[in-house]
Amino acid sequence: MPTSVLYEIDHRDRGKLEKILNDASLVANSEAVLWRIDKAGVPASFLFGTVHVIDTNLQSLSQATLAAIDASKVVAVEAAETSRASLTNAMTRAQPLMVSHDRELQRILGDDEMAVVEKVLADAGYPSQLALGLKPWAATMFLADSPCQRQLQERGLKPMDTIVVERAQAIGARIVGLETTYEQYSSLASIPPELQATWLKASIELHPRVDDVTQTMSELYRFRRMDAAWTLTREMAPNAGLDDATLASLRDELVSKRNARMLERALPFLDKGGLFIAVGAMHHLGLQGLVALLRERGFTVTPIE
Numbered sequence: 001m002p003t004s005v006l007y008e009i010d011h012r013d014r015g016k017l018e019k020i021l022n023d024a025s026l027v028a029n030s031e032a033v034l035w036r037i038d039k040a041g042v043p044a045s046f047l048f049g050t051v052h053v054i055d056t057n058l059q060s061l062s063q064a065t066l067a068a069i070d071a072s073k074v075v076a077v078e079a080a081e082t083s084r085a086s087l088t089n090a091m092t093r094a095q096p097l098m099v100s101h102d103r104e105l106q107r108i109l110g111d112d113e114m115a116v117v118e119k120v121l122a123d124a125g126y127p128s129q130l131a132l133g134l135k136p137w138a139a140t141m142f143l144a145d146s147p148c149q150r151q152l153q154e155r156g157l158k159p160m161d162t163i164v165v166e167r168a169q170a171i172g173a174r175i176v177g178l179e180t181t182y183e184q185y186s187s188l189a190s191i192p193p194e195l196q197a198t199w200l201k202a203s204i205e206l207h208p209r210v211d212d213v214t215q216t217m218s219e220l221y222r223f224r225r226m227d228a229a230w231t232l233t234r235e236m237a238p239n240a241g242l243d244d245a246t247l248a249s250l251r252d253e254l255v256s257k258r259n260a261r262m263l264e265r266a267l268p269f270l271d272k273g274g275l276f277i278a279v280g281a282m283h284h285l286g287l288q289g290l291v292a293l294l295r296e297r298g299f300t301v302t303p304i305e
């Protein structure tokens with residue numbers, strides 16, 4: 001049974017937990033997951049934050065969120081490619097980005113760390129020797145796999161992004177992607193090598209608790225404290241070298257750079273109104289988040305819930 005890291009820290013040091021959560025509450029635009037976007041002369045649009053995990057408590061959308069989807073003509077998600085064929089095609093195109101020709105993992109990982117990656121690959125049905133030919137970012141993606149998440153999916157439970165898409169399909173809204181899956185892979189592959197290595201080492205340290213991580217992410221989402229995920233990652237992986245500068249660089253590579261691209265893709269639809277944007281809630285936060293970027297472009301963005 002997964003255990004929330006929040007309860008663990010609370011038991012060990014309540015003051016530390018209170019500071020982590022309080023600091024997260026002070027981050028700009030962290031108070032809501034559903035926002036109304038207004039521009040004079042066009043219908044309202046909406047911005048909705050999801051969390052990319054499956055949770056039994058997150059299997060339905062609020063009435064306000066459903067109403068916002070139903071009032072929209074277009075629903076934009078991070079990547080609209082959902083068919084097995086399109087995902088397979090994206091993976092095939094991305095394979096050259098995943099491949100290391102100089103046994104990169106063997107150079108940057110110790111034997112114990114390498115063994116973790118090899119076991120994860122074997123458990124996923126791949127030869128363990130594949131680790132010798134992977135880039136660090138690609139190995140990190142394999143380490144994110146969660147047994148509990150797989151079990152929930154086998155039971156028929158869905159991530160929030162899928163629930164949004166299914167509602168959009170039910171009302172006949174047009175569904176568009178703000179990125180392609182290949183672009184997402186390319187963004188990961190473009191992370192500087194030293195940062196990829198640190199991210200991988202943190203993921204290896206976290207891997208024995210990967211189910212606890214997903215449980216914690218769900219709770220941070222419900223508490224509107226998503227920004228605390230960065231501090232909690234450092235708390236759970238103290239040996240990975242995740243100092244403030246490294247975490248800031250990871251945030252920039254994984255979130256901020258993608259925000260700019262997603263905004264540019266959304267603007268033609270926002271200018272007409274009637275758009276519902278559903279992306280990970282982490283993309284809303286801070287001065288480089290989508291809420292702030294939309295306001296810089298002259299939109300009025302108001303929290304709903």
